[in-house]
Amino acid sequence: MSSPCDPKFAPVGDVSAALMVIDSRLKAVYDGGPTPDPEQQRLTDQYVASLAPEGIDDLLDGACTLIYGFMQWLRQAHEAQGEDVIEYVVPTLVATMRRMPRSIPVEVIPTMVGLVVAAATDLSPNLWRRQYGYWTRHELTPLEATAFLLADHINRITDDRTFASRMISEALLQSDDG
Incomplete structure (x- = not known):
């Protein structure tokens, strides 16, 4: 039976833009530079500011598509080892998020974990989230x-x-x- 959160019903969004943001953050952290790099942050802010409301929605959907793709890969990797992806990924994710209270308010951690668990169980993170209304401002950085x-x-x-x-x-x- 098909779920309303089945990935085949989900918008993919602007995965390229979402990946650009994530990739620039990864490079900044790995290179030991300021996080985020001021110039890269300015460019990202300028790009996001240029988006119409539907462009922001596409970026959010793209971020959820990344989460889905990452969790599918992680699920396959853990299953190949006879492990449950939720058991191994979620506790580490929660522990890391709890150490980031300025970026990730504790009250949005359950939503972020819900996105990850949805993706791990082959549901669309963005469709799962839409059940609860539009994204709040406090959820954007945690996403x-x-x-x-x-x-x-x-x-x-x-x-x-x-x-x-x-x-x-x-x-x-x-x-x-x-």
Whole structure:
């Protein structure tokens, strides 16, 4: 039976823009520079400010698509080891988020975990979230942080600082070819 949160019903959004934001954050952290890099932050802010409301929605949907893609990869990797992705990813994610109270208010952690669990159970994170209304201002930075933390987790597992971004970029190229 099909769920209203089935990924086939979900908008993909602007995955390229969402990936650009996450990738620039990863590079800044890995390079040990200011987080975020002031110039990159200015460019990102300028880009986001230029978006119409539907563009913001596309960026949010794109971030959710990244979360879905990252969790699908993590689920497959953990299942190959006989492990449950939720058991291994969620506690670490929550612990990290709790250490980031200026960026991630404690009250939005359950929503971010819900997005991750939805993706891990093959549901669309953005459709799961829409059940509860429109995104709040307090959820935007945590959404970005969730995608960032999952990408970083994948990069650490693979011991490759660009693996997560490259994986999504390759998937985008394949979808354009297909």
